[in-house]
Amino acid sequence: xxxxxxxxxxxxxxxHGRQCVVNDVSFTLRRGExxxxxxxxxxxxxxxxxxxxxxLSPSSGAAEICDFNLAQRPxxxxxxxxxxxxxxxxxxxxxxxxxLCFAARLHRVAPDRLADQLQLAKQRCxxxxxxxxxxxxxxxxxxxxxxxxxxxxxxxxVVILDEPTVGLDPAQMHEIRDLIRALGDAGSVILSTxxxxxxxxxxxxxxxxxxxKLIFDGSIDxxxxxxxxxxxxxxxxxxRAQEGAAK
Amino acid sequence: xxxxxxxxxxxxxxxxxxxxxMLALLQIILxxxxxxxxxxxLQVQAQLAQMESAPxxxxxxxxxxxxxxxxxxxxxxxxxxxxxxxxxxRNQTWLLLAAAPISPAHIVLGKxxxxxxxxxxxxAASGLMMLTLLLGTPADLGLIASNLLGVWLLAASYAALGxxxxxxxxxxxxxxxxxxxxxxxxxxxxxxxxxxxxxxPNLHFQNLNVGLVSSVDLCYFALFIALFLLLAIRHLRREQxxx
Numbered sequence: 001x002x003x004x005x006x007x008x009x010x011x012x013x014x015x016h017g018r019q020c021v022v023n024d025v026s027f028t029l030r031r032g033e034x035x036x037x038x039x040x041x042x043x044x045x046x047x048x049x050x051x052x053x054x055x056l057s058p059s060s061g062a063a064e065i066c067d068f069n070l071a072q073r074p075x076x077x078x079x080x081x082x083x084x085x086x087x088x089x090x091x092x093x094x095x096x097x098x099x100l101c102f103a104a105r106l107h108r109v110a111p112d113r114l115a116d117q118l119q120l121a122k123q124r125c126x127x128x129x130x131x132x133x134x135x136x137x138x139x140x141x142x143x144x145x146x147x148x149x150x151x152x153x154x155x156x157x158v159v160i161l162d163e164p165t166v167g168l169d170p171a172q173m174h175e176i177r178d179l180i181r182a183l184g185d186a187g188s189v190i191l192s193t194x195x196x197x198x199x200x201x202x203x204x205x206x207x208x209x210x211x212x213k214l215i216f217d218g219s220i221d222x223x224x225x226x227x228x229x230x231x232x233x234x235x236x237x238x239x240r241a242q243e244g245a246a247k
Numbered sequence: 248x249x250x251x252x253x254x255x256x257x258x259x260x261x262x263x264x265x266x267x268x269m270l271a272l273l274q275i276i277l278x279x280x281x282x283x284x285x286x287x288x289l290q291v292q293a294q295l296a297q298m299e300s301a302p303x304x305x306x307x308x309x310x311x312x313x314x315x316x317x318x319x320x321x322x323x324x325x326x327x328x329x330x331x332x333x334x335x336x337r338n339q340t341w342l343l344l345a346a347a348p349i350s351p352a353h354i355v356l357g358k359x360x361x362x363x364x365x366x367x368x369x370x371a372a373s374g375l376m377m378l379t380l381l382l383g384t385p386a387d388l389g390l391i392a393s394n395l396l397g398v399w400l401l402a403a404s405y406a407a408l409g410x411x412x413x414x415x416x417x418x419x420x421x422x423x424x425x426x427x428x429x430x431x432x433x434x435x436x437x438x439x440x441x442x443x444x445x446x447x448p449n450l451h452f453q454n455l456n457v458g459l460v461s462s463v464d465l466c467y468f469a470l471f472i473a474l475f476l477l478l479a480i481r482h483l484r485r486e487q488x489x490x
Contacts, residue, residue: 053342054345055342055345055346075349075350077348078347081346083342085339085346087339089339089340089342089343090340091259091338091340093262094258102251102255103343103347105248106252106347106348106349107347107348108248108348150343
């Protein structure tokens with residue numbers, strides 16, 4: 001029995017001027033799943049995630065989060081969502097605690113649960129010791145953690161992470177991957193990356209984008225059919241390039 | 248939700264050193280002007296005593312002070328307001344608000360109230376300065392109140408204008424300059440003649456400055472503030488819908 005769908009992208013298309021950045025992308029995410037959005041630079045990963053987070057409206061197509069249409073009921077859809085953009089949206093002159101509380105209030109966390117959820121989010125992201133520091137004085141890795149904490153503090157059923165492990169050292173990367181895995185078991189996570197082994201380690205399914213088009217949607221095992229994941233990624237993108245050239 | 252945003256805005260205004268610096272300079276200028284006016288008044292006091300209906304201390308000292316405050320605020324508010332939205336866009340923090348389950352109306356009103364709270368502090372400080380008149384003479388409290396109301400409404404109008412320009416651009420400096428240019432233009436309208444004068448906030452402020460509280464002026468300020476807040480909300484909403 002399949003678990004319920006928490007996020008679905010339906011024929012998402014987005015033009016920047018006349019250039020088509022994302023072209024007819026559809027996929028779904030179920031509860032308990034971690035979905036990896038894979039692609040080279042400029043493949044349209046971030047644009048797709050922005051459309052799913054409701055910060056960019058698609059030229060055509062629709063996105064649904066927990067059965068709420070993002071264009072028609074943005075307030076309900078967005079309250080089921082935690083989003084870490086490509087550049088973490090941090091106020092450098094705020095303290096970590098103040099910043100996270102502000103993010104929680106924006107997502108309508110009840111005042112009596114605020115302290116508990118702040119504590120939990122800091123614990124999960126390894127931020128317990130730096131609650132009183134200014135965000136601007138933290139290192140890049142810790143800022144990234146604050147960005148993730150901001151996305152999960154209201155315990156949303158869907159978490160969207162745009163390149164969550166960029167700028168982290170290997171040990172931190174490992175911790176964050178464990179965290180993503182834990183988030184995926186409780187809810188559902190979609191993350192973008194260009195690191196193949198990351199997808200292999202934490203994701204249940206992968207979606208591969210190339211020049212805005214979806215070229216692969218399947219489980220990690222499907223992707224592993226080929227000799228190894230790296231070559232299959234290269235092969236998939238190369239196949240498509242040849243197809244394009246043949247046309 | 249609006250209050251959450253307003254509180255955050257107020258805190259971040261007071262977290263920047265430039266705010267304190269501007270407030271300090273403003274207080275120094277106002278205090279200097281205040282003492283100079285008091286000095287002038289004391290010098291001509293003997294002659295005034297012989298006149299039949301001589302101007303009182305309040306209209307001779309307090310009203311001009313508020314006039315100066317109005318001009319200073321016209322120049323300062325665009326500098327405070329420019330950051331409100333344009334800087335969030337530039338620092339990429341805008342996405343935090345855009346991805347949150349709040350509407351553009353919440354954002355605009357929250358930021359407006361936050362800025363207005365800070366401006367109210369400035370105005371309250373100058374109100375205290377005027378109340379020191381009571382130490383030496385009976386003051387016209389009604390006139391002081393109408394002056395404070397007038398400058399508060401004027402400040403709210405400039406804040407709404409500055410917020411609108413901050414909403415339509417990514418560059419804080421462009422926002423500040425546009426808002427300054429428009430408020431300066433409106434001020435020049437008042438100095439000119441003809442029906443266009445009625446469009447200038449300064450004309451309506453002048454009535455309150457001499458102690459005349461009329462519903463026409465109050466309605467004008469309410470409409471001016473509402474117009475620019477609605478324009479800002481509309482712009483953000485259309486931007487979210489992808490034009």
